[in-house]
Amino acid sequence: MTDQRLDRRVQRTRALLRDALFELIHEKGYTAITVQDITDRANLNRVTFYFHYKDKDDLLFKVMQDLYNALTASQPPTHSLHEWSRQDALVTFRHVQEYAHLYRVLLSEKGSLSLVGRLIDYFAQAGLEKAREIVPPDAALPLPLEVVEHFYAGAFFGLVRWWVLRDMPYTPETMAEMCHRLEANSGLWTWGMDDRDLTKTEL
Amino acid sequence: MTDQRLDRRVQRTRALLRDALFELIHEKGYTAITVQDITDRANLNRVTFYFHYKDKDDLLFKVMQDLYNALTASQPPTHSLHEWSRQDALVTFRHVQEYAHLYRVLLSEKGSLSLVGRLIDYFAQAGLEKAREIVPPDAALPLPLEVVEHFYAGAFFGLVRWWVLRDMPYTPETMAEMCHRLEANSGLWTWGMDDRDLTKTEL
DNA sequence: CTCCTTTTTTACATTGTGTTGAATAATCAA
DNA sequence: TTGATTATTCAACACAATGTAAAAAAGGAG
Numbered sequence: 052m053t054d055q056r057l058d059r060r061v062q063r064t065r066a067l068l069r070d071a072l073f074e075l076i077h078e079k080g081y082t083a084i085t086v087q088d089i090t091d092r093a094n095l096n097r098v099t100f101y102f103h104y105k106d107k108d109d110l111l112f113k114v115m116q117d118l119y120n121a122l123t124a125s126q127p128p129t130h131s132l133h134e135w136s137r138q139d140a141l142v143t144f145r146h147v148q149e150y151a152h153l154y155r156v157l158l159s160e161k162g163s164l165s166l167v168g169r170l171i172d173y174f175a176q177a178g179l180e181k182a183r184e185i186v187p188p189d190a191a192l193p194l195p196l197e198v199v200e201h202f203y204a205g206a207f208f209g210l211v212r213w214w215v216l217r218d219m220p221y222t223p224e225t226m227a228e229m230c231h232r233l234e235a236n237s238g239l240w241t242w243g244m245d246d247r248d249l250t251k252t253e254l
Numbered sequence: 255m256t257d258q259r260l261d262r263r264v265q266r267t268r269a270l271l272r273d274a275l276f277e278l279i280h281e282k283g284y285t286a287i288t289v290q291d292i293t294d295r296a297n298l299n300r301v302t303f304y305f306h307y308k309d310k311d312d313l314l315f316k317v318m319q320d321l322y323n324a325l326t327a328s329q330p331p332t333h334s335l336h337e338w339s340r341q342d343a344l345v346t347f348r349h350v351q352e353y354a355h356l357y358r359v360l361l362s363e364k365g366s367l368s369l370v371g372r373l374i375d376y377f378a379q380a381g382l383e384k385a386r387e388i389v390p391p392d393a394a395l396p397l398p399l400e401v402v403e404h405f406y407a408g409a410f411f412g413l414v415r416w417w418v419l420r421d422m423p424y425t426p427e428t429m430a431e432m433c434h435r436l437e438a439n440s441g442l443w444t445w446g447m448d449d450r451d452l453t454k455t456e457l
Numbered sequence: 458c459t460c461c462t463t464t465t466t467t468a469c470a471t472t473g474t475g476t477t478g479a480a481t482a483a484t485c486a487a
Numbered sequence: 488t489t490g491a492t493t494a495t496t497c498a499a500c501a502c503a504a505t506g507t508a509a510a511a512a513a514g515g516a517g
Contacts, residue, residue, distance in 0.1 A: 097474095191436070468507100472506105473505100
C-alpha cells in the first residue's frame with residue numbers, strides 16, 4: 052500500500068490529512084469542511100495542503116480510491132456471473148459497514164454527488180465487464196446491456212444508500228441476500244437469451 | 255400556479271431569479287453559480303435575493319418543487335400498480351426530457367446531491383404508498399417493502415441518470431417500456447405473495 | 458391619495474480561496 | 488556524515504463571495 056519510494060514526510064502528511072478529513076466528515080459533514088479546517092486539525096500549514104492536493108474534492112477522491120482499491124484487491128476472483136454478483140454485494144456491504152460513519156455522511160444530503168456518480172458508474176462498469184465476459188457477443192439481447200447494468204447499478208446504490216442512512220438495520224449478509232434475490236429474479240437473467248441459462252454458465 | 259394574492263413585484267422577482275438560475279445552470283453548472291451571478295443575471299440587487307431565499311439551494315429546491323408539482327398535478331390517476339408504474343415512468347421520462355438541460359447538470363458531478371436524495375426518496379415513497387394500497391396489510395412478504403421500493407427507486411434513478419447523461423439516446427416511450435420490463439420481470443411481483451397475481455389486481 | 462411592502466443603495470465585517478517568495482527543516486543518497 | 492534535494496513553514500497578498508444592516512426610493516393595493 053504505502054509506496055516505499057515516497058518521502059516519509061509525504062506519507063506522514065497525507066495520512067494526517069486523510070485522518071483529519073475523516074474526523075471532520077464525521078463531525079460536521081463533508082460540504083461544511085474547509086481546507087482551513089483540515090489543515091488546522093492535521094496540524095499542518097494550509098500551504099502544505101495545496102502542495103499535495105488541488106482542493107477538497109481531490110483529497111476525498113484519492114482517499115476513497117485508496118479505500119476501495121484496498122477492498123477490491125482483497126477480493127477473491129469469481130467465475131460465474133451469479134456467484135460474482137452475490138460475492139460482490141456482500142463484500143461491498145461489509146466495506147460500507149466498516150466505514151459506515153463516512154458513508155453515512157457522504158451519501159446524505161451533506162455528501163458529494165461526484166462521489167455518488169463515480170460509485171454508480173463503477174458498479175455499472177463492473178457489471179458490464181462481467182456480463183460481457185459471459186454473454187456471447189452475437190447474442191440477441193432483449194435490452195441493451197448498458198441499460199440493464201445502469202438499472203442494477205442504480206438499484207444497488209439505492210439499497211446501499213437506504214441501508215446506511217437507516218443505520219444498517221440488517222447484517223451485510225442479509226442485505227447481500229436480499230439484493231441477490233431482487234436481482235436474480237429479474238430482467239436479463241430470467242429472459243430467454245437464446246434459451247441458455249446464464250446463471251449456471253461457468254467460464 | 256401564480257398566486258394572485260402575491261404582490262406583482264414578488265412574482266416578477268421570483269420569476270427573474272428562477273430564469274436566471276436556469277440560464278446559469280445551463281451555462282456553467284450548478285455548483286459554480288454564486289448568488290452574485292444570479293442577481294446580476296436577473297438584474298436585481300443581491301439583497302433582494304436574501305429577501306426571498308435563504309441561499310442558492312433554497313432557490314433550487316423551491317423552483318424544482320414547483321416544476322415537479324406542475325408535473326404530478328397533470329397526471330391522471332391510475333388504479334393498478336402495474337399500470338401506475340408504467341404511466342409514472344413515462345410521465346417522468348417526458349418531464350426529464352422537457353427539462354433536459356437542467357437535469358443534465360443537476361444529475362452530473364456538478365449537480366446537487368440533496369436534490370438527488372430527495373428524488374430517490376420521492377420515488378421510493380410513491381412506490382411504497384402505491385404498494386400499500388394494494389398489498390394486503392397482513393400479507394407475508396418475502397422482503398420488507400421498504401427494501402424493495404428503495405431498490406426500484408434507485409434503479410429508476412440509475413436509468414434516468416444514465417439516459418439524460420448520455421443525451422437521451424431513446425425516446426421516453428422506449429425508456430418507459432424498458433424500465434417497465436426490467437421491473438415487471440423482477441422481485442416482488444413475480445414471487446408467491448399468497449399466490450395472488452398482484453399485477454392484475456384492480457382496486 | 459395613502460399606507461404598506463418590496464427593492465435599492467451603500468456599507469461593513471467575516472470567511473475562505475489560491476498563490477507568492479523566502480526561510481527553515483527533514484529526508485535521502487552516497 | 489555530508490551535501491543535495493525536497494517538503495514544510497511563515498507571512499503576506501489579492502480576490503471573491505457571503506450574510507447582514509439601516510435608510511432611502513419605488514411600486515402596488517385598496
